[in-house]
Amino acid sequence: MDKTVATARDAVADVPDGASLAVGGFGLCGNPMALIEALLDVGSANLSVVSNNCGVDDWGLGLLLGARRISTMTSSYVGENKEFERQYLSGELTVNLTPQGTLAEKLRAGGAGIAAFYTQTGVGTQMAEGGLPRRYNPDGSVAEASTAKGTREFSVDGVMKPFVLEEAITTDFSFVHALRGDRHGNLVFNKSARNFSPLAAMAGRICVAQVEQLVEPGEIDPDAVHLPGVFVHRIVEVGYDIEKRVERRTVREAEGAAS
Template sequence: MAIDKTFRSAAEAVADIPDGATLAVGGFGLSGNPMALIEALLESGATDLSVVSNNCGVDGWGLGILLAAGRIRKMTSSYVGENKEFARRYLSGELELELTPQGTLAEKLRAGGAGIAAFFTRTGVGTLVAEGGLPQRYDANGNVVQGSSPKDVRTFAPGGVENEYVLEESIVTDFSLVHALRGDRHGNLVFNKATRQFAPPAAMAGRVCIAQVEELVEPGEIDPDQVHLPGVYVHRVVEVGTDIEKRIEKRTVRATEGEA
C-alpha cells in the first residue's frame, strides 16, 4: 500500500485538534513559523491550548495571533521576545509561563521524540531553574501565585571531572506544527537555515506531527542525504506554496561606509 500523508488544506489537517490540547510549534523568532497551520487553528476555534515553542511570535504574527485571541492557557518557552501582549498576559496573571533555557528546551523536545524520559544537564544548576521558585503565574496584583518546583540535582564526573547536573524531563505533546521548505508524500522534510533550530525537535515531540511545506515533491525526489527529518516522525503534510509572507522579528540596519 502506498503511503500518502498529504492533506488538501491546513484547515483539514488541524480539524481534530481539540480544546485543551498540548502543542509543540516550530519557529525561531519568526523564522519558520507555520503560519498556515496557526491561522487554521485560530479559525477552528480550539482554545485552552498549552503550547511549547521557543517564543510566542510577536503581536499580530506567529503564535501571537492565538495568544491575542485568548486561545493559549500556558506557554513553555525560552524567550518572551518582542511580544508585548505575551509579557502583559504573563505579568497580569492571564497566562501561565514555564521559562526554560533555550538549549534545554530543544533537548527536552528532541528527547521526547526519541523516547528518552529525562536527562541530566549542567544548564540551570545553582539557579531558580534547579532550585525552584521561578515564577510561572502571577495574580492581577503582580504577586507570584505559582512557582516552579525544585528539580533533582546530582553529581556526575564525565571525563573524570565532577560537576552538578540538574534532571530535566522530556516533553511529549499531543500535536506538533512545523514549517518546512520541502517535503514529500511520505513526510520526509527539508528545512531552511534557521528553521532547523527548533522545527525538527518540535516535530519529533508531537504524537501527531503536522507539517506545512512550501514545495511538495514525490517520494525519491529528495536526496536521502538531504533529509533533515525522516517521515517516520511526520503524520500529515500540507503544501502551502512559496507565495507566503515571511516576516522579520526585528530589523537592524548596518551603517554604510562614510556614515557616522
Template sequence: MDKVVDSAAEAVADIAPGSSLAVGGFGLCGIPSTLIDAVFQAGTDRLEVISNNAGVDDWGLGLLLGAGRLRRVVASYVGENKEFARQYLSGELEVELTPQGTLAERMRAGGSGIPAFFTASGVGTQVAEGGLPWRYAADGSIAIASPAKQTQTFETPEGAKEFVLERAIIADFGLVRAWRGDRHGNLVFRDSARNFNPLAAMCGRITVAEVEELVEPGALDPNQVHTPGVFVHRVVALTPAQVSDKRIERRTVRPRSGVAR
C-alpha cells in the same frame, strides 16, 4: 503512504481545546505561520504551546496569544512580544521559562523515547531549586511556582559535578514548516529555519508539516533529509502566496556606503 491533505484547515481540524502544541521556529524564522493561522481561524482555545518564543504581537503565535487562546506556554524567551509579557505579569498566562538548550533537548528526548535526562544547565539556580514564577496572581504575588528538581552528582573528566534532572516533552501535536517535503513526510529545512522544527516534529504525537515545495517520493536525497517521514503524519503544500508571506521580526538598516543621505 501519501500524507498530503488538501488544506491547513483540514490538517488541524482535530486539534481540540486544551491540546498541547509543539511549534517550530525561532523568532519569526521558520514558523509554521499557515498552520498557526488555521488554528486561529478554527477558534481553538485553552492551548498549551511549547515553542522557543511566542512570535510577535500580530504574527505567528502572537495571533493566538492576542486572542486569549493560550493558557500555558513553555518557552525560553519572551522577547519581542509585549502582549506575552503583559499577560504573564498580569497573571493571565502560565509561563514555564526554560533554558534554550534544555528546551531543545527536552523536545528531542520526548521524540526519542527518553523520559528524562541530567544536564548541568540551571544547577545552583531557581531552575533547579524551584520558586520560579509560573503564574502570577492579580496582586502580583506568585500563584504557581516551579517545583524543585532532583539533582545528582556525577564524576566527569573535570571531577565531580552536580546535574539537574529534566523531564522530556511530548505534545499532542507538532506544527512545523519545511523548505521541501515529499508525500511520505520526509522533510528538508533550509539554513537557520531548521532551528526548533525537527525537534517539534519529533515530540508531537501527531505532527503536521507545511512545506514550501512538495516533491514526489524519491526526489529528495536521503542524505539530505533532516526529519524522516516516520515523525510526520500530515503534509500541507503551501501556495506561492503562502510561501512568500514572511515577516521580519525586527528590521535594522544602515546607509549604503557612497549613497548621499
C-alpha cells in the same frame, strides 16, 4: 503512505480544546503560519504550547495568544511580545521559562522516547532549586512557582559536578514549516528554520507539516532529508509566495553615504 491533506484547516481540524502543541520556528523564521491561522479559525482554546518563542503581537503564535487561546506557554525567549508580558504579569498566562538548549533537548528526548536527562544548565539557580514564578495573581503576587528538580553528581574529567534532572517533553500535536517535503512526509528545512523545527516535530504524537514545495517520493536525496517521514503524519502544501516576516530588520548605510 500518502500523508498529504488538501488544506491547512483540514490538517488541524481535530485539535481539541486543552490540547498540547509543539510549534517549530526560531523567532519569526520558520513559523508555520498557515497552520497557526487555521487553528485560530478552528477555535481551539486552552492550549498548552511549547515553542522557542511566542511570536510577536500580530504574527506567529502571537495570533493565538492575542485571541486568548493559549493558557500555558513553555518557551526560552519571550522578549518581543508585549501582550505576552501583559498576560503573564496579570495572571492570565502560565509560563514555563526554559533555557534554550534545555528546551531543544527536552523536545528531542521526547521524540526519541527518552524520559529524562541530566544537564549542568541551571545548576544553582531557580531553574533547578524552584521558586521561579510560573503564574502571577492579578495583584502581582506569585500564584504558582516552579518546584525543585532532582539533582545528582557525576564525574566529569575526574571531578564530581552537580547536574539537574530535566524531563522530556511530548505533546498531542506538533506544527512545523519546511521548505520542501514529499508525500511520505520527509522534510527539508531552510537554514535557521531548522533550529527547533525537527525537534518540535519529533515531540508531537501527531505532526502536521506545511511545506512550500510538495514533491514526489524519491525526489529528495536521502542524504538531504532533515526529518524522516516516520515523524510526520500530515503534510499540506502552502506554496512559495507565503508572507515571511523579520522581527528586527537591521541595515547599514551604503559605503560613502552621508551620515
